[in-house]
Amino acid sequence: MSTVVSQTPVEDVIRSKIVEALKPSTLEIYNDSHLHSHHEAMRGGTSRETHFRLVITSAAFKSKMQPARHRMVYSLLKEEMERPGGIHALQLRTRTLEEEGRQKEREKQEQGEMIADVEQL
Numbered sequence: 591m592s593t594v595v596s597q598t599p600v601e602d603v604i605r606s607k608i609v610e611a612l613k614p615s616t617l618e619i620y621n622d623s624h625l626h627s628h629h630e631a632m633r634g635g636t637s638r639e640t641h642f643r644l645v646i647t648s649a650a651f652k653s654k655m656q657p658a659r660h661r662m663v664y665s666l667l668k669e670e671m672e673r674p675g676g677i678h679a680l681q682l683r684t685r686t687l688e689e690e691g692r693q694k695e696r697e698k699q700e701q702g703e704m705i706a707d708v709e710q711l
Contacts, residue, residue: 600639600670600677607666608646615687616647622681640678647690659684 596602601619608617620643644663651659660682664671671677685693 598639601642603670604642604644604667604677608644608663611666612646612648612650612662614646614648616645616690618645620644640676642677642679643681643683645683645685647685647687649687651684651686652688656684 598621601621604619605617608614621639622641622643623638625641646663650662654662663682663684664680667677667680669676671680
């Protein structure tokens with residue numbers, strides 16, 4: 591019997607806690623740790639999971655301002671942020687289903703405008 595050890599244990603915990611608590615319709619997790627490995631605070635560290643960027647769409651954010659949404663996520667990940675070698679930086683993009691829909695509509699409209707501009711050339 592072999593034991594499989596995750597190569598991304600911090601990311602796995604992030605995903606598990608957010609999915610369980612916020613039931614997101616969208617969850618994107620980006621490990622940006624490699625972009626910060628040269629920073630003084632990261633030198634000598636052994637963790638390759640210190641800097642994350644999250645995009646979360648959840649109905650749980652409805653009627654809450656961004657600071658309250660971020661506090662929700664921080665409280666979920668408090669243990670991972672306080673642990674030595676744990677999460678050093680966390681960039682959040684939190685939105686409701688309606689906000690995600692508006693964003694996608696804007697992107698679709700912008701893409702259509704770009705295509706129209708190219709066709710005019």
